Amino acid sequence: MSHPSRPETLADLRIEIDRIDAGLHQLLMERGEIINRLIEAKARQGGGSAFRPGREADMMRGLASRHEGLLPLDTVESIWRIIISTFTYVQANYSVHADISGGDAAMRDCCRFHFGFTVPYIVHHGARAVIDAVAGSNGDLGLAPVRGGATSGPWWRGLIGPQAPKIIARLPFVERPDHPAGMPLFVIAQPLAEAAAREVVVYAVALERWLDDLTSSLDALGAEILDNAADGFGLSLMVATVGDAGPERLRETLIRAGAVEPRIAEVGSHAARFDFSAAQRQGAPSEPAPNRTTPSEAA
The missing domain is CATH 1.20.5 (Single alpha-helices involved in coiled-coils or other helix-helix interfaces)
Structure with a gap:
């Protein structure tokens, strides 16, 4: 001093x-x-599981809310992400399996930003291969682009079933322009018996065809089509809803839009991301709209 x-x-x-x-x-x-x-x-x-997505989201939300000063939020966010991910690894060794079909460099940057260099990084070509690797592992995580249907087809259908891996988080958690690891990613893990964050619930929806009123009807429900791809039976959608919407309300909305016997299966859930730009504008912590749709120990 x-x-x-x-x-x-x-x-x-x-x-x-x-x-x-x-x-x-x-x-x-x-x-x-x-x-x-x-x-x-x-x-x-x-x-018990080392991954606590809901607790981690609370930690990162608090971090972004109180941050100020010269140090960029990017640096603070990455430091805390690496601390959380590394101490999770200390609890229970795990690897991160990543779909690089959209490009290795961007995915590698995102993985290192969120998980650091201690956690092993394993690449795969296609989200389906990532799901298979997570399913056959002893607690590994997977990373798949939110909008990867163009290269991997309706990969989210590989998450259907009670024993299949599920989405547990969406990265980056802190939403802001020009994020250095801003590729929208889903974190996939074997089903969590506890501690899952359910502010946003993700569903696989199978329809016979595209419906003219589909987007507007889902918007009215507070839901969003994240991706879509053709499958052998028609059209497969990945849809995110606010946690209290529920599959029955989603089904009713689809039927009113003209769907015939839509098939709906939950494929995971995650915390609503923290909109840092909105928080700065309002001068207080802010929650994003859940339909504008993060894993870890966070001890």
Whole structure:
């Protein structure tokens, strides 16, 4: 700390920086010790998933809400994402399987931004291959582009069924222009017995054909078509709804729009993203509209 009777020198400021750096390192080591105790507590209570998407979303929402000053939010978000993901890896080793059919460079950048370099990164060509890898793993995660139907077909149909992997998060969680890892991605995992975030629920919808009033009808419900692709029976849609809409309201909406016996299956859910630009405009924390549609330990 500087002496009150003289101006601060570079040496004074560097001493302050060293003090803060040492404190940050000490806190990270303390966090690691708490994670070790958490692992022991979970073992005594019969275990449980290391991934807590809802808790992680709360942490990232709080981080973005209170952030201010010179340090870019991009840096803060990435640091915390890596801390969360790495301590999750310490709890239970996992790999991230990524669909690079749309390009490896952008996907790799997103993976490293959100998961760091400690978590292994495994590439696949096609979202279906990612789903198969997650299904056959011992707790791995998958990354698939939200709009990947053009290259992978209706890949979301691979998430249908109680034992099939499910969407547990959408990245990036903090929504803002020019995000350095802004590719919209779904995080896929084996079904979570607990701790799933359900502010936004995602469905696979099968129709015979496209309907003229489909988009407007879903908009009125507060739902959004994320992607669509033809399959062997007609048209397959991936639809996101607000958590309280439910499959029956979705079915009724589709039938009113002209659908005949639509087939609907839940394929996952995630937290509503934090709209940082809206929060800045309003001067307070803000929730995005859920139909404008993140995994982790977050201990």
